[in-house]
Amino acid sequence: MCTFILSRDLESQSDLILQSKPGGPDLTTKTTYKDFTILHNLLWITGDFTQQPYSTDTYDFYLLGEVYNYVGKSELEFIYDLYISYGDEFIDHLDGEFLIIIVDKSSNLVHFYTDPWSTRQLWASKNTFSTLEHAGSQRLKENSHYVWDGNNLNLINDCIVSWELSQYKESLTDIHKALENAIVKRWHKDSVLLLSGGTDSSTIAVILQKYELPTTCISFDFTANRDESDNIRKIKQHASIHNYIFLDDLSSQTLTNDLASRIRDLGKRVCLTGNDYDGVYENYMHKPKVQTPNMFDSFPEDLSIIFPWYHFDSGIVRKICDVWETAYLEKSIELRNCYLDKTLVQEFLWLSNSLKNIRPKHFLRSYLEQHNVDLEFKTIGYKSHIVAGSKNDNMAV
Numbered sequence: 001m002c003t004f005i006l007s008r009d010l011e012s013q014s015d016l017i018l019q020s021k022p023g024g025p026d027l028t029t030k031t032t033y034k035d036f037t038i039l040h041n042l043l044w045i046t047g048d049f050t051q052q053p054y055s056t057d058t059y060d061f062y063l064l065g066e067v068y069n070y071v072g073k074s075e076l077e078f079i080y081d082l083y084i085s086y087g088d089e090f091i092d093h094l095d096g097e098f099l100i101i102i103v104d105k106s107s108n109l110v111h112f113y114t115d116p117w118s119t120r121q122l123w124a125s126k127n128t129f130s131t132l133e134h135a136g137s138q139r140l141k142e143n144s145h146y147v148w149d150g151n152n153l154n155l156i157n158d159c160i161v162s163w164e165l166s167q168y169k170e171s172l173t174d175i176h177k178a179l180e181n182a183i184v185k186r187w188h189k190d191s192v193l194l195l196s197g198g199t200d201s202s203t204i205a206v207i208l209q210k211y212e213l214p215t216t217c218i219s220f221d222f223t224a225n226r227d228e229s230d231n232i233r234k235i236k237q238h239a240s241i242h243n244y245i246f247l248d249d250l251s252s253q254t255l256t257n258d259l260a261s262r263i264r265d266l267g268k269r270v271c272l273t274g275n276d277y278d279g280v281y282e283n284y285m286h287k288p289k290v291q292t293p294n295m296f297d298s299f300p301e302d303l304s305i306i307f308p309w310y311h312f313d314s315g316i317v318r319k320i321c322d323v324w325e326t327a328y329l330e331k332s333i334e335l336r337n338c339y340l341d342k343t344l345v346q347e348f349l350w351l352s353n354s355l356k357n358i359r360p361k362h363f364l365r366s367y368l369e370q371h372n373v374d375l376e377f378k379t380i381g382y383k384s385h386i387v388a389g390s391k392n393d394n395m396a397v
């Protein structure tokens with residue numbers, strides 16, 4: 001995932017520097033510009049070992065996260081080629097989970113580009129930007145392009161990725177293909193999958209089995225999940241390629257930190273999770289215990305009436321991303337959010353409202369059924385990591 005700090009007074013940020021280091025243990029670079037310094041901590045997961053920034057005569061490029069569709073020697077070189085070809089529209093050609101920082105050395109402007117869900121955090125105060133929250137900082141928006149001129153931060157575009165809302169597809173063929181692609185491209189040989197026995201994580205395990213991509217599946221037990229053990233046994237029987245670990249001594253109160261420690265103890269560097277399905281695809285409408293603004297009982301014929309729903313790119317989805325990412329950065333682990341996939345979400349939006357409304361999680365459950373996996377449908381997952389009233393409500397607009 002990597003971490004970064006941009007500051008006009010980096011020497012005053014000793015605590016933040018110390019906190020940021022575990023998120024990028026493989027290489028630290030410090031680059032000084034006219035009015036500020038950028039400290040980048042590299043967590044090397046894929047591709048060639050590439051020092052940041054990727055530098056040209058005019059620009060410096062930084063990447064926090066992953067670009068899944070890159071070609072060539074490195075993700076940063078790919079980003080550079082796209083930026084030179086398309087300007088700000090280069091984002092349209094990227095598929096990934098990322099924060100991209102571009103320093104224009106001729107004008108001393110800094111450009112920040114966040115992905116549709118801002119899966120890689122960007123906290124800003126007057127003189128400092130960072131992956132981690134710091135004194136006086138605000139969490140900047142998802143799906144946005146900001147420019148900082150050394151004094152002022154300006155929001156240039158808060159809808160980099162625009163969504164098409166016509167609901168015209170009457171088949172699940174395309175969304176099932178997009179689903180497979182979303183999971184396969186996030187797999188890593190040193191990955192783990194958090195397997196609750198629910199529909200979201202079980203689908204990931206089944207897809208990885210189909211494509212012969214083994215991973216370590218971690219399940220755990222506390223009161224909310226004990227009745228899902230039958231589903232887990234069914235997944236273990238179907239997806240025999242995976243290694244399964246069951247933990248029975250975790251606390252629901254310290255779940256994210258405990259899991260991050262266990263994963264690191266296993267020597268793993270990537271965690272696959274299906275945490276975000278309920279918010280992005282259904283606004284938690286099938287989990288009534290969750291308090292949700294803009295609640296709806298079914299998808300209307302005109303999707304624009306309800307889109308974007310509260311949890312599509314903010315709300316609990318925002319809190320989940322930040323809580324889990326922060327805990328995992330402390331253990332040098334990269335989090336990959338399997339359902340925060342631009343192509344998959346667009347395919348879902350294109351589904352007819354009748355297909356969306358058949359039953360909860362219809363396209364996932366249909367996929368499992370097509371692969372002869374018969375699970376008992378549950379609406380209880382890893383709900384303990386939903387932190388209502390988290391500090392992450394402090395969002396910039």
